[in-house]
Amino acid sequence: MFAMLRKERRFSVLLTGHLLSQVGDGVHEFVFIITVLHVTHANVAASGAVYFFRFIPYVLLGPLGGALSDRWPRRSLMIFADLARMTITLVLCGLLSTRSLGVGGLAVIGMAMTALRTVFQPAFQGAIPSLVRTEHLPAANGATQTVAELGGFLGPALGGTLLYAVTNPGYILVIDAATYLVSALCIRYAIGTPSRGGSDAPAPGAGSITLRALYRDFASNLKAALGRRDLFVSIGYSALCILFVGAALRVLIPTMLKAEGFVDSVIGYAMSLLALGAVAGALLCGNLSRDFSTASLMTYWRCYGFMLALLPLCAVSAVVTLAGCFLLGAIGAFVDVVLPTNIQRLSTQENVGKNFSLFSTLANTGEAMSGAFAGALSVVAPVSIGISVIGVIVVAVGYLGGARSAVRHG
Known part of the structure; x- marks a missing residue:
């Protein structure tokens, strides 16, 4: 795997940004969980409602993310998703800092982050084969999975450690926002500007992007x-x-x-x-x-x-x-x-x-x-x-x- 990363420099840059983003996601998840428990006063029904609404975008928008990534340049989609998640994270940071966040606001923020994840993930997975040679594809997927697990392991631990030093959990999210920015810069560097007919170029007919067309693509x-x-x-x-x-x-x-x-x-x-x-x-x-x-x-x-x-x-x-x-x-x-x-x-x-x-x-x-x-x-x-x-x-x-x-x- 490490030999592959040395040979596939563009993928290594992309994976570095993804690792930081995954650690930031772990921090975000930790803060989100303790915020839900605090806002709902550990009420199981209210907490369950927040997570239920957080799941809804997977059902409604899940089919759209893949169709978009096959019609639009994946580089642009990933950068947009990262910058949008950075903005939402900063909004959440501000709301937590002023202690003006309720159950409804948590549900909306959770839904927005999930919706953007449905855009980012298919584009990221679809971009990997264009960045590495065919014989390196299994090692690249192994490295991607390793990064995901490391992020899930290190993120909550980092969030918990920082919580001892910071009185308001909202300030911790600044780290999460910064990781999205770094990830977007890594994507911009790793994946060149798509050229016509290139691996990241829009598919034929990409100009007509409508909900009906995207769902029709998914159904087909x-x-x-x-x-x-x-x-x-x-x-x-x-x-x-x-x-x-x-x-x-x-x-x-x-x-x-x-x-x-x-x-x-x-x-x-x-x-x-x-x-x-x-x-x-x-x-x-x-x-x-x-x-x-x-x-x-x-x-x-x-x-x-x-x-x-x-x-x-x-x-x-x-x-x-x-x-x-x-x-x-x-x-x-x-x-x-x-x-x-x-x-x-x-x-x-x-x-x-x-x-x-x-x-x-x-x-x-x-x-x-x-x-x-x-x-x-x-x-x-x-x-x-x-x-x-x-x-x-x-x-x-x-x-x-x-x-x-x-x-x-x-």
């Missing part, structure tokens, strides 16, 4: 994806796995550790070990894996489900539990690296953004629904059993996806 691409077996399996079956896995990671595993009598610090360490395992797995996958086919992706999903099913057995001690979480995170990173590489290889420059947008829309919808699934499962089975059941389901989905991808038309 969805129909085409349904007709391509490997692409459908990669996107659809992975989104289905995320529906179940999200429930385990966000709700059931912390609940199980609490029920087993572990102190809150162990739960925090377990979440950190999941992230560290993901970093290690992303580094290994980018360097070791050679097969990025749909069948290989489904194999990794089966391995992930198997490890998840065994995780309750690790709860015999804190050390074994943390080791199990580290291993689970490492296996999950193989999925996270193989999946985007597979989508990129099954896509063209004309539809790579729409394919990532399709996956993002389905995956985020599944993750949002996972909380309800976890609640329903906890009614009929103990939490530890529920985690094992989810693991078995993921193994079954991976097996069915692998079997379907192996079928060839005669």
Whole structure:
């Protein structure tokens, strides 16, 4: 991976900006969470409403981001999204500093940041193949996943540390705003001004940008994806796995550790070990894996489900539990690296953004629904059993996806 970064200088610059942006995102998420708890006075219903509205843009605008990234220069879209997020972050900083922010304002800001993320992410993923050589694409995706995990790990820790030194959490967001500015400058440097016919040039017909045209593009691409077996399996079956896995990671595993009598610090360490395992797995996958086919992706999903099913057995001690979480995170990173590489290889420059947008829309919808699934499962089975059941389901989905991808038309 490091050899690839030395050779692919433009991608390295882009990734540096992305790393800073991800750390800033982690700081923003930390501040947002404690602000929601403060403004709602830790009311579960009100907090849930804020996060519900924050999710809405994924459903309404998720299809548009990919269509835009395939019609407009991705460089321009990413710079616009970063500068817009910088502006919104500074507004939030000002509102927090004057203590004039309510539940409604939090929901609007959360929705705006999510909407801009639906624009940035497909453009970013779609730009990677144009910045690196084909043989370096898996390592580039591994590096991107490593950066995402590092940002999620370092950002909240930095935010928590700074909160001790700063009385108002709004001031901490200045760091987040600065990271968006640096990211925009890195994008401007890494991706040259698009030329006609270049890899970042608008697709034919890009001049007619309307909501109807963008949704029509998304629908047309969805129909085409349904007709391509490997692409459908990669996107659809992975989104289905995320529906179940999200429930385990966000709700059931912390609940199980609490029920087993572990102190809150162990739960925090377990979440950190999941992230560290993901970093290690992303580094290994980018360097070791050679097969990025749909069948290989489904194999990794089966391995992930198997490890998840065994995780309750690790709860015999804190050390074994943390080791199990580290291993689970490492296996999950193989999925996270193989999946985007597979989508990129099954896509063209004309539809790579729409394919990532399709996956993002389905995956985020599944993750949002996972909380309800976890609640329903906890009614009929103990939490530890529920985690094992989810693991078995993921193994079954991976097996069915692998079997379907192996079928060839005669």
